[in-house]
Amino acid sequence: MRRWSWVSTFVLVMLLAAATTADTAGNEVIGFYRVEQVTDLGSQVRVTLHIRLTNNSASELSITQVALRDLGQPGKPAASAAWARLGPREATSVDNQFVISRAEYGRWSRGGRPALRVTFQNSQGRTLMRIVSLLPLSPRRAQ
Numbered sequence: 001m002r003r004w005s006w007v008s009t010f011v012l013v014m015l016l017a018a019a020t021t022a023d024t025a026g027n028e029v030i031g032f033y034r035v036e037q038v039t040d041l042g043s044q045v046r047v048t049l050h051i052r053l054t055n056n057s058a059s060e061l062s063i064t065q066v067a068l069r070d071l072g073q074p075g076k077p078a079a080s081a082a083w084a085r086l087g088p089r090e091a092t093s094v095d096n097q098f099v100i101s102r103a104e105y106g107r108w109s110r111g112g113r114p115a116l117r118v119t120f121q122n123s124q125g126r127t128l129m130r131i132v133s134l135l136p137l138s139p140r141r142a143q
Contacts, residue, residue: 026130028057029118033134036095038105045105049114052093052137055086059123062086067117068098069131 030053037048049068055061063083084092108114116132 028061029120029130029132030054030056031116031132031134032137033114034137034139043102044099045102046097046099047105048095048097050093050095050137052091054091055089058088060085060087062121063118064121065119069115069117070100070104
């Protein structure tokens with residue numbers, strides 16, 4: 001049987017460290033959405049979204065801005081809003097209105113998912129920006 005060398009051990013440790021880092025890097029924030037209301041504005045649509053963002057990291061994050069990306073109008077976020085601090089694994093929800101292109105809303109209706117540009121500060125004080133593809137929340141139950 002072949003013996004492990006220090007080089008083999010080092011390579012194994014580095015691969016495990018890279019796999020662990022890759023699992024969380026870029027996934028600090030995860031998000032969910034539900035369309036609450038839709039208003040036809042002609043070539044545009046006003047949507048009220050219930051958005052739930054979760055801190056998927058083991059440290060506190062300060063979410064400073066979110067902007068809904070409208071693929072129908074590249075480079076121009078539909079709207080933005082300020083958020084709050086989230087402790088490790090904490091979540092927050094908000095209902096927010098956005099005006100988006102009819103084409104973007106049609107994309108969602110065909111199974112596409114909205115995406116948010118989320119800007120936040122991590123526990124080291126670094127400002128980071130991530131694109132978060134929102135996952136659908138289950139519809140609200142009638143009360």
